[in-house]
Amino acid sequence: MNDINQLFTQHFGTSSNGDSSAFTVRAPGRVNLIGEHVDYNDGFVLPMALPLETRFRIRPRQDRTVDLYSTNFKERRQFSLDHIEKQETWIDYVQGVARELAGGSVALHGFEGVITSDVPVASGLSSSAAIEVASALAFTHLEKQPMSPVDVALLCQKAENTFVGVNSGIMDQMAVAACHANHALLIDCRSLELEQVPFQLTNHAIVVTDSGAPRELAASAYNERRAQCEEGLALLQKHLPQVASLRDVTLIDLARYGDSLPPLVLNRVKHVVEEIARTLRAVENLKQGNLTVFGQCMNESHESLAKLYEVTSPELDWLASWASKQPGVLGSRMTGAGFGGCTVTLIEKQHVEDFTQRLPQEYHTAMNRTARCWVTEPTEGAQVLD
Numbered sequence: 001m002n003d004i005n006q007l008f009t010q011h012f013g014t015s016s017n018g019d020s021s022a023f024t025v026r027a028p029g030r031v032n033l034i035g036e037h038v039d040y041n042d043g044f045v046l047p048m049a050l051p052l053e054t055r056f057r058i059r060p061r062q063d064r065t066v067d068l069y070s071t072n073f074k075e076r077r078q079f080s081l082d083h084i085e086k087q088e089t090w091i092d093y094v095q096g097v098a099r100e101l102a103g104g105s106v107a108l109h110g111f112e113g114v115i116t117s118d119v120p121v122a123s124g125l126s127s128s129a130a131i132e133v134a135s136a137l138a139f140t141h142l143e144k145q146p147m148s149p150v151d152v153a154l155l156c157q158k159a160e161n162t163f164v165g166v167n168s169g170i171m172d173q174m175a176v177a178a179c180h181a182n183h184a185l186l187i188d189c190r191s192l193e194l195e196q197v198p199f200q201l202t203n204h205a206i207v208v209t210d211s212g213a214p215r216e217l218a219a220s221a222y223n224e225r226r227a228q229c230e231e232g233l234a235l236l237q238k239h240l241p242q243v244a245s246l247r248d249v250t251l252i253d254l255a256r257y258g259d260s261l262p263p264l265v266l267n268r269v270k271h272v273v274e275e276i277a278r279t280l281r282a283v284e285n286l287k288q289g290n291l292t293v294f295g296q297c298m299n300e301s302h303e304s305l306a307k308l309y310e311v312t313s314p315e316l317d318w319l320a321s322w323a324s325k326q327p328g329v330l331g332s333r334m335t336g337a338g339f340g341g342c343t344v345t346l347i348e349k350q351h352v353e354d355f356t357q358r359l360p361q362e363y364h365t366a367m368n369r370t371a372r373c374w375v376t377e378p379t380e381g382a383q384v385l386d
């Protein structure tokens, strides 16, 4: 990545170095370790922030214009804080955040600057939440009105839902805003209670692998799965009126009343109920330092997403299955909404090099696609740097 100060000078004429009003914000991508397709069922998810990040190098302006150059899109875009209208392009993520902040009585000022990012765009590692949270930090730092990570996350989720128009849960923004280095973040998606779970990877690493497969099916399948969960809930509520979401359903309930659901809906509900329990079991084992069981939970999660929830793909199945047979691997699973996107693998450090060297070639031979691997560890959430 080019030095962000140099890029700033290149695109905005003068240097930001030595300009005390200029500053940098960083917001990482994230990967979910376990707890998939349960956020919209009030469940638990366990993401960690990645050492891949989006940076803004910016300088305040006297007027109400926001003027940004994205190195990933090789494009400069502007908008006025007085006329926030959709442009149907990446700047909408920044505009959406500005609109939410303005609606919430934070006075806003314009700024200009450069965005760089090594979070792959649209691979399921949350480059969208990274640009949103970085935007929120940029605006609020300029106004000297810092917000809590939880408030930043809620605001950014609202911006993505209502302005950009993507119906995402709270996990992405919360992970980007609130994760800590050497910790995974347990999010209770019902109460939004957060727990920092120590995850110091002394002898292990997390390898994230991008399958390079298209995610075209993901959006429609996501909506379909949500609808199936709602259908299952409504049918179960006839027997269990006290149940407010699938979070409240137990395996005993399913054994008793599962027959009243269509088989496909029962499979979806079963995944959700078991995945929520599995996530809590994984966290308990993580706290006890039992990475072996944690890895087994990851494998079981993939199996359930493949067989019961049916959101994997031949590529994701190949990657998870190949990984689980490699030396030093404790667990591997698809992560994110599914179909395309990434897998996440827990592996002993001494085997990482061999793993990342052999994977791309063997994957290409088997699936005729190009994979990318990142060796990662849990990283700090979004920050203003200077």
Ligand code: ADP
Pocket (backbone or CB within 6 Å): 054, 070, 071, 072, 073, 089, 090, 091, 093, 115, 116, 117, 120, 121, 122, 123, 124, 125, 126, 127, 128, 129, 131
């Ligand atoms: P993901 O969050 O999985 O990476 P999304 O489809 O949710 O994928 O978000 C990707 C979109 O976010 C991009 O198409 C772009 O509009 C915006 N975006 C992400 N990173 C950047 C960036 N560095 N510069 C400009 N826009 C970005």
Ligand code: MG
Pocket (backbone or CB within 6 Å): 126, 127, 128, 129, 172
């Ligand atoms: Mg996204």
